[in-house]
Amino acid sequence: MNARLDEKLEPIFQDVLHRNPGETEYHQAVHEVLETLGPVLVKYSEFADKKIIQRICEPERQIIFRVPWQDDSGEIQINRAFRVEFNSALGPYKGGMRFHPSVYLGIIKFLGFEQIFKNALTGLPIGGGKGGSDFDPKGKSDDEVMRFCQSLMTELYRHIGEYTDVPAGDIGVGGREIGYLFGQYKRITNRYESGVLTGKGLGWGGSLARKEATGYGTVFFTHEMLKARGDSLDGKRVVVSGSGNVAIYAIAKAHELGAKVIACSDSAGIIVDEDGINVETLKRLKEVERRRIKAYLEYHPKAKYTEHGNIWTVPCDIALPCATQNELNGNDAKTLVENGCIAVAEGANMPTTPEGIQLFQDAGLMYGPGKAANAGGVATSGLEMQQNASRDSWTFDYTQKRLEEIMIEIHKSCYETSVEFGAEGDYVLGANTTGFIRVAKAMNAMGVI
Numbered sequence: 001m002n003a004r005l006d007e008k009l010e011p012i013f014q015d016v017l018h019r020n021p022g023e024t025e026y027h028q029a030v031h032e033v034l035e036t037l038g039p040v041l042v043k044y045s046e047f048a049d050k051k052i053i054q055r056i057c058e059p060e061r062q063i064i065f066r067v068p069w070q071d072d073s074g075e076i077q078i079n080r081a082f083r084v085e086f087n088s089a090l091g092p093y094k095g096g097m098r099f100h101p102s103v104y105l106g107i108i109k110f111l112g113f114e115q116i117f118k119n120a121l122t123g124l125p126i127g128g129g130k131g132g133s134d135f136d137p138k139g140k141s142d143d144e145v146m147r148f149c150q151s152l153m154t155e156l157y158r159h160i161g162e163y164t165d166v167p168a169g170d171i172g173v174g175g176r177e178i179g180y181l182f183g184q185y186k187r188i189t190n191r192y193e194s195g196v197l198t199g200k201g202l203g204w205g206g207s208l209a210r211k212e213a214t215g216y217g218t219v220f221f222t223h224e225m226l227k228a229r230g231d232s233l234d235g236k237r238v239v240v241s242g243s244g245n246v247a248i249y250a251i252a253k254a255h256e257l258g259a260k261v262i263a264c265s266d267s268a269g270i271i272v273d274e275d276g277i278n279v280e281t282l283k284r285l286k287e288v289e290r291r292r293i294k295a296y297l298e299y300h301p302k303a304k305y306t307e308h309g310n311i312w313t314v315p316c317d318i319a320l321p322c323a324t325q326n327e328l329n330g331n332d333a334k335t336l337v338e339n340g341c342i343a344v345a346e347g348a349n350m351p352t353t354p355e356g357i358q359l360f361q362d363a364g365l366m367y368g369p370g371k372a373a374n375a376g377g378v379a380t381s382g383l384e385m386q387q388n389a390s391r392d393s394w395t396f397d398y399t400q401k402r403l404e405e406i407m408i409e410i411h412k413s414c415y416e417t418s419v420e421f422g423a424e425g426d427y428v429l430g431a432n433t434t435g436f437i438r439v440a441k442a443m444n445a446m447g448v449i
């Protein structure tokens with residue numbers, strides 16, 4: 001944590017440290033938001049009087065439970081799962097489920113906390129929450145994933161619902177997992193409650209363009225940042241970390257808007273393809289065959305693979321971190337700046353460390369934080385909920401248009417807020433402040449709850 005906090009905010013942060021020991025990612029996420037809220041408390045003194053920040057930092061409800069399941073050899077496995085229902089001032093809790101061995105309460109809390117402000121930025125009536133498990137889907141059979149999802153939902157079902165809490169996907173949770181989770185929810189409750197989960201398959205309540213939404217939205221946001229400086233994506237060299245759901249569709253949209261994405265990665269290595277990353281190959285490898293990125297070479301032998309390489313050393317105009325938290329540190333930020341990078345937009349949640357953010361801001365780069373830049377995913381989940389509620393399904397083009405409009409609006413409100421608070425173009429301040437004020441006003445109106 002580098003930047004100092006306002007004297008009113010420092011004790012609140014100390015309390016968060018004290019109440020949530022060892023949850024370093026959560027501390028980082030809270031600190032980053034508090035850094036920007038000093039001027040807000042000057043303008044809205046009632047938020048301080050009513051202890052809105054202290055209340056926001058304490059989740060409304062946290063659920064931790066055991067998930068026992070049997071693997072293919074008959075052995076019993078035990079995982080731990082979480083659902084943190086953080087804030088419901090604006091609507092039902094909404095946020096994804098993450099399946100990854102690194103998951104623990106501190107990760108789910110950081111994600112849930114960020115989700116509150118991100119969801120507020122979308123302008124849709126959704127609160128913030130997040131969940132997940134330390135289950136590792138890698139190397140598991142479809143049957144094992146199904147049994148795990150069914151066991152998880154056997155507990156989770158009692159805590160969720162279309163007006164209560166609406167989970168979706170995140171790292172390790174895609175269409176396959178949402179299918180198993182929805183099937184078990186339906187079976188236990190005997191209700192076809194489409195709006196209880198988003199990211200569903202097309203044909204059983206899913207929305208066209210949801211799969212593409214986070215990656216597309218990140219690129220729409222990048223495009224808006226460039227436009228605000230009289231520039232565009234046309235002809236830009238782009239590097240995208242990751243090769244999962246967000247990365248694949250960020251690459252696809254960047255190509256569509258005239259940029260060339262020359263590198264992507266997974267946790268084992270990086271691929272550089274100067275001809276431009278082939279999206280169809282990526283989809284086949286990652287969505288169908290579930291293989292490692294190294295296999296890209298089998299289809300494009302001119303590309304280069306580096307085991308455990310650092311993707312941020314690949315010179316580019318635009319960097320889109322789309323893998324995981326803290327994947328881009330101060331040294332990486334320095335390398336990007338030295339190599340002439342002009343814009344960074346976060347498809348992932350909190351991928352840049354505080355040192356990295358500071359470096360980008362000091363260098364005057366366009367920097368779009370995840371809360372704003374990757375809000376297109378949850379926004380389109382909100383659109384999926386709208387379609388479910390009205391028993392309707394929209395076309396791909398219409399849904400994509402709505403997504404684009406929402407991303408343009410998010411950019412506009414972040415930008416205008418940055419101007420209002422005397423920090424033009426500071427999207428961190430813009431996103432945190434805009435999201436916070438919306439939630440705080442609603443909480444204030446609802447009394448002490």
Ligand code: NDP
Nearest residue numbers: 170171172214242243244245246266267323324348349377
């Ligand atoms: P996926 O599971 O589809 O893909 C994740 C990608 O990131 C994979 O390429 C994975 O590589 C890589 N990755 C994950 N963890 C690590 C790690 N510890 N080190 C290095 N690489 C890693 O997830 P998504 O694409 O859905 O999510 C990516 C990011 O976007 C996350 O931060 C998520 O929170 C955020 N996000 C996702 C949204 C969505 O709609 N899906 C919405 C908003 C944000 P490998 O396969 O080798 O593990």
